[in-house]
Amino acid sequence: MSYKSAIVFGFNEYAKQIAFQIAPEYGSFVVFVLSEAEQHAAQEAGFEAELFDLSEDWNVIQERFDTESLIVFCALENDAENVFLTISLRSIFEDLPIIALAGDHESAAKMKSAGANKVMPILQITANVITEILEKPTVTEVLHDILYEQSSLKIAQIAVPEDSFLVGKHIQDIDWGEEYGVLVLAIVDHQLAATFSFTSRGHNHHIDPEDILVVVGYEDNIAALSEAMGVNK
Amino acid sequence: MIGRLIVGIAFYLHASARYRHIKKFFYNLLENPAYPYKKFFDYTMIMLIVISVYILIRHVKYDVSQEWLFFNNYVISLIFLAEYLVRLWVYSDNSKAIIDQYEHDLFLQRPFKVTTVVRHIIVTKSGFILSPAAIIDLLAIMPFFHEMRLLRVFILFRVFKLFRYAKSLTQFVSILASKKFEILTLGVFASVIIAVSSVLIYVMEANNPASPINTLFDAVYWSVVTIFTVGYGDFVPVTTEGRTVAMVIIVAGIAVISFATSIVVSAFTEKLDEIKEDKLIDDVSKIDQFYLICGYGPLAHQVAHRFQINDKKVVILESNKEKVIEAQKEGFLALAYDPASLHSYHALRIDFESQVIAAILLEESDVLNIYTALTIREIAKQVPLLSILLHHENRRKLALAGINEIVYTQELIGLMSKEVSGRPVAFEVIHALRSENSGVFIEEVVLDALMAERFFESAKLPLFHKRLILLGVYKQTGKSFFFNPSNTLAVEAGDVAIVVGTRSLIDEFKALMRKKRKR
Numbered sequence: 001m002s003y004k005s006a007i008v009f010g011f012n013e014y015a016k017q018i019a020f021q022i023a024p025e026y027g028s029f030v031v032f033v034l035s036e037a038e039q040h041a042a043q044e045a046g047f048e049a050e051l052f053d054l055s056e057d058w059n060v061i062q063e064r065f066d067t068e069s070l071i072v073f074c075a076l077e078n079d080a081e082n083v084f085l086t087i088s089l090r091s092i093f094e095d096l097p098i099i100a101l102a103g104d105h106e107s108a109a110k111m112k113s114a115g116a117n118k119v120m121p122i123l124q125i126t127a128n129v130i131t132e133i134l135e136k137p138t139v140t141e142v143l144h145d146i147l148y149e150q151s152s153l154k155i156a157q158i159a160v161p162e163d164s165f166l167v168g169k170h171i172q173d174i175d176w177g178e179e180y181g182v183l184v185l186a187i188v189d190h191q192l193a194a195t196f197s198f199t200s201r202g203h204n205h206h207i208d209p210e211d212i213l214v215v216v217g218y219e220d221n222i223a224a225l226s227e228a229m230g231v232n233k
Numbered sequence: 234m235i236g237r238l239i240v241g242i243a244f245y246l247h248a249s250a251r252y253r254h255i256k257k258f259f260y261n262l263l264e265n266p267a268y269p270y271k272k273f274f275d276y277t278m279i280m281l282i283v284i285s286v287y288i289l290i291r292h293v294k295y296d297v298s299q300e301w302l303f304f305n306n307y308v309i310s311l312i313f314l315a316e317y318l319v320r321l322w323v324y325s326d327n328s329k330a331i332i333d334q335y336e337h338d339l340f341l342q343r344p345f346k347v348t349t350v351v352r353h354i355i356v357t358k359s360g361f362i363l364s365p366a367a368i369i370d371l372l373a374i375m376p377f378f379h380e381m382r383l384l385r386v387f388i389l390f391r392v393f394k395l396f397r398y399a400k401s402l403t404q405f406v407s408i409l410a411s412k413k414f415e416i417l418t419l420g421v422f423a424s425v426i427i428a429v430s431s432v433l434i435y436v437m438e439a440n441n442p443a444s445p446i447n448t449l450f451d452a453v454y455w456s457v458v459t460i461f462t463v464g465y466g467d468f469v470p471v472t473t474e475g476r477t478v479a480m481v482i483i484v485a486g487i488a489v490i491s492f493a494t495s496i497v498v499s500a501f502t503e504k505l506d507e508i509k510e511d512k513l514i515d516d517v518s519k520i521d522q523f524y525l526i527c528g529y530g531p532l533a534h535q536v537a538h539r540f541q542i543n544d545k546k547v548v549i550l551e552s553n554k555e556k557v558i559e560a561q562k563e564g565f566l567a568l569a570y571d572p573a574s575l576h577s578y579h580a581l582r583i584d585f586e587s588q589v590i591a592a593i594l595l596e597e598s599d600v601l602n603i604y605t606a607l608t609i610r611e612i613a614k615q616v617p618l619l620s621i622l623l624h625h626e627n628r629r630k631l632a633l634a635g636i637n638e639i640v641y642t643q644e645l646i647g648l649m650s651k652e653v654s655g656r657p658v659a660f661e662v663i664h665a666l667r668s669e670n671s672g673v674f675i676e677e678v679v680l681d682a683l684m685a686e687r688f689f690e691s692a693k694l695p696l697f698h699k700r701l702i703l704l705g706v707y708k709q710t711g712k713s714f715f716f717n718p719s720n721t722l723a724v725e726a727g728d729v730a731i732v733v734g735t736r737s738l739i740d741e742f743k744a745l746m747r748k749k750r751k752r
Contacts, residue, residue, distance in 0.1 A: 003654065013624075017647030022654060071654050099653055101646065104531060118653055125649070126642045127535030128667055130619060133638050134524065134591050135543065138677045138707045138729045142714050143663060148648045153716050157658045172699050177717045183702050185733060186662045196662055198673040200702050200734040214662045216704065218716065 003097070004069040005029065007061070009085055011038040011049070014101055014122070015075035019047055022073075028065070034076070054084055058092050067093055074100040074116065079107040083114045090115030146216060155185075155214065156222045162209045164229045171205040180225045182217030236345045243331035260323040263316070266400070267518065267582050275398035278316070281309050282391045289388045305388075313374045313391075320370070324361040327354055369393045404508065412500045419496065423460065423489050430482045431456045437474040444471045460486040513568055518582050523548050525589050527572030527605050528596035529556045532621070536593060537565050542669075545590075550577060572596070573605040578612055585613030594620035594636070599627040606634040666733065675704070675733050682726040684746040689720040691746045701742055702733040 005028040008019050015031070019042070023029045031042040031049045042049035050060070061067065072089065076082040079102060086100050100116040102108035108121040132140050145151045160166050166174075176184050187205050188196040196214065197203060205211075215222060246252050261268035288305045291297055334350045361367050373394050375387035396402045409416065435452035438444040445468050446452055455468040459482050470476050517523075523546035526533050537547045537560075549567040551557050560567035570577035572594075583589065592609050594602040602620045609618065619638040620631055631639050652660045665671040680688060692703050705716040707729040715722055724730075732739055 006654065013643040014646050017643040018650040019647075021647040021651040025651065025655065073650060073654075097654075099650065104535075118657065120646060120649060120653070122642060122646060123532055123535050124668070125645065126532055126621065126640065127539050129642075129645060130536050130593060130621075130640055131539040131543070132667060133640070134593070134617075134619060135545070136675075136677050139675050139731055142705065142707065142731055143667070143675070145714070147652055147663065153714075155656065155659045155663065157656050175699070177703075181717060183704060183717055185666075185702065186658075188658050196658060196665075198662075198665075198671065198733070200673055200700055200738070212658050214659050216716070 003071040005065050007072045009074045010076040011042045012077045018073050071097045079103045083110050086116050087114040152219050154219055155216050158213045158226050160209055160211045161230045166207045167209050169207050181221035182215045182225055184213050184215050186214040188212040236347050240335045243328040246328040259319050263320055279398050285309055285388055285391050310374050317370045321361055325357045330354055408500050408504045412496050415496045419492050426485050427456045430478055433478045434475055437472050438470055441472055462486045462490055514581055517548055520546050522590050525592040527594045529560045533595040573608050585616045589616050591617040599623050603630055603634045606636050610635040676739050678730045680728050685724045685726050687746045688724045697742055701738050704731040706730050
């Protein structure tokens with residue numbers, strides 16, 4: 001799950017914020033832009049910026065990056081261009097993780113069919129945040145702290161190793177809060193590939209190797225749990 | 234001497250807060266449609282009128298008990314008389330008129346004359362006395378003198394009084410009033426035709442012994458019945474000349490009727506938008522609690538939609554009429570008012586303190602949002618304001634304008650991108666919780682004293698333990714969040730518990746905490 005390099009396409013306000021947030025996380029980080037003005041702006045902001053056009057055959061990516069550990073963000077201003085970019089990347093790189101921005105639900109669906117792994121519909125996300133701030137202010141604050149702030153409370157995903165003591169147990173056999181000081185929000189069943197189920201749904205899930213637990217807890221407790229589970233550091 | 238006494242009384246009344254308060258109360262009760270208790274007064278009056286008319290009808294053929302007659306003739310009449318006098322009283326401010334006159338005279342160094350001011354007051358008050366509504370009010374009091382048999386009919390004027398209390402009737406009159414000129418033209422046209430035809434038919438028929446039309450009154454009656462296309466047939470012309478006149482009148486009658494119909498119809502079509510808007514404003518003032526969205530666009534649509542799903546009321550203000558129509562088509566309560574104008578809020582009679590949960594500023598420019606925020610802050614200091622921020626360099630300005638929550642989507646997307654690339658599954662889980670589409674919700678439960686006391690006890694019940702995730706408690710004292718709390722944490726009323734679970738389980742949890750312990 002750890003990528004070494006990342007590309008952001010576009011340098012509008014959204015792309016800029018994405019770049020600022022993720023650049024420190026990756027060894028190599030490049031912004032690809034459509035115009036020289038944007039290239040200039042990106043370079044001024046301290047990023048490496050390259051020009052591209054939509055008819056590109058993407059040799060430049062193959063030459064510069066190890067596509068095995070690359071992640072890309074499609075954040076062009078225009079939804080149609082963004083869809084086109086996504087589909088042209090997908091046509092060449094089958095397994096490349098693509099995260100795309102979409103104006104609304106409609107373009108989000110197109111983005112998905114164009115092959116994006118994850119689509120972020122901007123309108124819906126903003127609307128959700130606005131209603132959440134007003135309706136559930138405390139939830140908003142707590143989640144914001146857990147997700148984005150430098151508090152010691154974290155959300156983490158831990159994969160269950162082959163030889164872990166958890167294998168074969170049921171999720172409700174363990175009182176996670178009491179024993180490990182963490183709460184398990186959801187579990188991703190490896191067998192049911194990439195779909196997760198909430199623990200509070202009440203299914204007593206059978207834990208298999210390579211299942212992923214999504215836990216919330218303090219850093220120390222999460223680390224302690226990972227160790228107990230036999231995850232190699 | 235009398236002058237000084239009058240001025241003294243005027244100054245006393247003008248300065249008396251109690252007097253002003255009482256007068257204001259009666260003014261609101263009688264004249265202010267926005268006053269919440271006015272409708273009770275109106276309903277009472279309508280009921281009295283109905284009783285009065287019922288007694289009149291019943292009295293035609295049957296006996297009515299003395300008590301009811303007394304009630305009808307004296308009690309109702311006295312109530313109406315009192316109402317009339319109070320209306321006359323609140324119509325204008327006498328004490329102010331006297332003081333103004335006094336100060337005016339003083340300034341010009343002239344002696345204060347009682348007669349001038351009395352004349353002035355009479356002129357002002359006669360504005361009320363001579364208004365059609367007031368005349369009807371006065372006539373409706375007349376049955377008080379029921380000994381005069383003819384005056385009994387005045388009870389019917391009480392029916393006309395209904396116009397005062399029923400809004401739709403008032404509206405009807407005001408619509409017709411907008412076509413005053415057309416109605417007048419029609420009236421003159423019809424009168425001329427009736428006059429001419431009456432005279433003609435009288436001249437042609439009155440001397441003919443075979444004709445039933447013998448007097449001028451018969452002739453007018455026949456003309457009116459014919460011109461308005463009723464044609465009873467109790468009076469018919471028998472001479473050839475008379476019948477010729479009849480044919481002309483019948484044709485003219487159709488013109489009158491169609492003209493009248495078209496006036497009423499066009500008056501209503503022209504006023505339809507206004508009536509609809511009045512209705513919308515009425516609807517808004519009846520909503521207890523709502524979110525006010527300023528500016529309508531795709532984002533506002535999404536936000537309003539989300540609130541609707543959560544059963545929250547939303548009112549949208551947007552100055553662009555086309556966008557308003559779009560919003561109304563989507564089923565939202567949208568009004569074509571400029572959210573950045575004070576006038577809008579006064580016209581809509583929005584009470585920020587009691588009605589608005591929060592105002593959400595979603596105009597497509599920071600400039601407009603700041604302007605709107607300042608407008609709202611002018612009327613409501615306390616109401617929570619949330620605004621989107623479009624350019625981050627304006628953040629400080631938005632905060633200065635008194636906006637409590639600022640949502641900067643770009644930054645949010647940046648943060649989320651980091652999350653989604655680093656911990657995709659965790660991100661998905663949180664996103665699913667937030668979007669509320671998965672059936673599992675993250676909810677905050679505000680605890681009252683009883684719930685706080687039974688909080689841990691309830692959470693440990695087998696029904697909830699391990700199924701309802703108790704993420705933590707946010708303590709109001711200290712403003713800090715306690716993750717995965719143990720029962721050693723002192724939970725108090727006002728603290729907020731954050732739980733994750735299915736809707737039914739969360740509801741059950743809340744209900745159980747509130748339930749009184751069985752003894």
